[in-house]
Amino acid sequence: MAGGLSYTAEQSTSLSTAEIYGQALVELAEQHPEVVALTADLAKSTKIGDFQKKFPDRFFNVGIAEQNMFGVAAGMAKAGLVPFLSTFSQFASFRSADQLHTDLCYQNVNAKVIATHSGTSFGQAGSTHHAICDLALTRSIPNLTVICPADGYETYNAVMAAYNTPGPFYIRINRGFDRVLYKDADYGFELGKAVEVHEGTDLTIIACGSCVFQALQAAEFLDNADGLKVRVLDMHTIKPIDRDAILKAVTETRRIITVEDHTVIGGLGSAVAEVVVESGKGCAFKKLGIQDEFAPIGLHEDIMSTLGIDSNGIIAAVREVMKADFEEDNDWDDEF
């Protein structure tokens, strides 16, 4: 098992993703005295309570003041500390956007933002607490690495990678439990490299976050029910995006569907589309996500179902895209 991760696969189903982040942070803090934690009155919600108990002098709750938290973290990083900032994704991106942009990214400081309750995972809290545009915002800021892990193990790997890579990071994780995708942390996580979690040559689903598990389920179902071989890529790193994996998918499968718990404008789907279009190679393409609207209120899984980003929605989209005649020829008239 990589990186000294001390909990088991069984535990990973009993720990929420944020709790795994909390454990990873404690582990880092035990090894590295320069690691400090900041939050804006969300220590409990972002599961960094253990850190607070073990390292009270290195824990800073700045109150409900996200802008200040980002500035303080920038100052700390400038002085040699490695701050981890924990708050809800919506506030970590939009509420403190200028500080994220200027204090962290323009100054290119070594600070790590762990943005919890991302996408629609805080479903019942409504759109004030959904973060459906944060990838669009963060992805556009220079110097910022943006990661959307698929489960707890990947979150652990992302946090460790963030510590080991200088510069600002934005890691977007969910509230509560994520379906476990990996059996342990040792599956070859590499920053900026997609993980192929299901092989296939008929179509590629490129997903991130909680949508990866849904995509995997859809692929397995489609294999059994329709005999379709669907490739599933866990595109955990939104920026820098894995261009090679995308171009390989274009060439080898000619059909791509992206799935994200985020608006289809500016997030993973847009990032993939940019690579496809710039490649000059034709490809059937569909973006699943939130279609330029605010999401409904409800349980996360219900919202995902309503939005069509659960396995059923993905299966329907794959069947639709498979109807497109998109063979390897130069006749563009019969292609959509």
Place this chain on the structure above:
Amino acid sequence: MPLSKQEWLNLEKKANELRNLCLDTTYWAGSGHIGGGMSVMDIMTVCYHKYMHIKVEEPNWEDRDRFILSKGHAGIAYAPVLCDLGFNDKEMLKTFNLSGSKMGMHFDSNKVVGVDASTGSLGHGLSIGVGTALAARLLKKDYKTFVVLGDGELDEGSNWEAAMSAAHYKLTNLITFVDRNHNMIDGPTEEVMALEPLADKWEAFGFIVKKIDGNNIKELCEAIDFAYANETDKPVLILCDTVKGCGIDFIEGDFRWHYGAFDDAKYESGKKALEETYKKRVERVEKEAE
């Protein structure tokens, strides 16, 4: 450390040199934020030439005192300070604001040597200063953090978040200045968005407020000495009553000179005005020095 007459004279001389360089830079650039540059110059002169521990040959020395110019648009005044100290080549002043220069209006701390924070977007500096001050405590360092805020920028709510945290964390290693020049881009502060009673506001946020004439070098030194000697657990805020455009009589106190251009004629008049100001200041030293 009481200010000797010679030291006072030296600081006046330095402030005058830097004001002249600020005017030169504005002239070379064609225009600049000269109003707020001139108002803050005495604060910067005193910090850099009497109090701050820095190493020009080792700009990132980890024990250095930090200086955060939250009112980042005063880069036109900060540039002469940093170039005169030798952090950057003085020739760089002639490139200020020009295409391809490392020095734009608002400094990039990764490009301009000696700059501790990239500022320009207002209401950011005090938070960053709280961060460096907290880091000093955690890393057991003795350095101090000096933050200079503009008065107009105090409209930004983030300053008050930062103020609350500076007091909460009892940051006595943080010394905050407000360059109270009473003017902002669109007019006098009290007309655009009233700040008064400003001292009361800072006191209510947990600071000890020292209200001084911020264009009086002796008063500035006394206020910083007071902050150094502070044995309470409250941070000190030095509320500097200043004059926008200080030193150039025909732009003084006029909000329209927040940003302005100097042609040849104005430049010559400005140089003469600075000479007059310097004379008067030296006379004051002769009269008031102990």
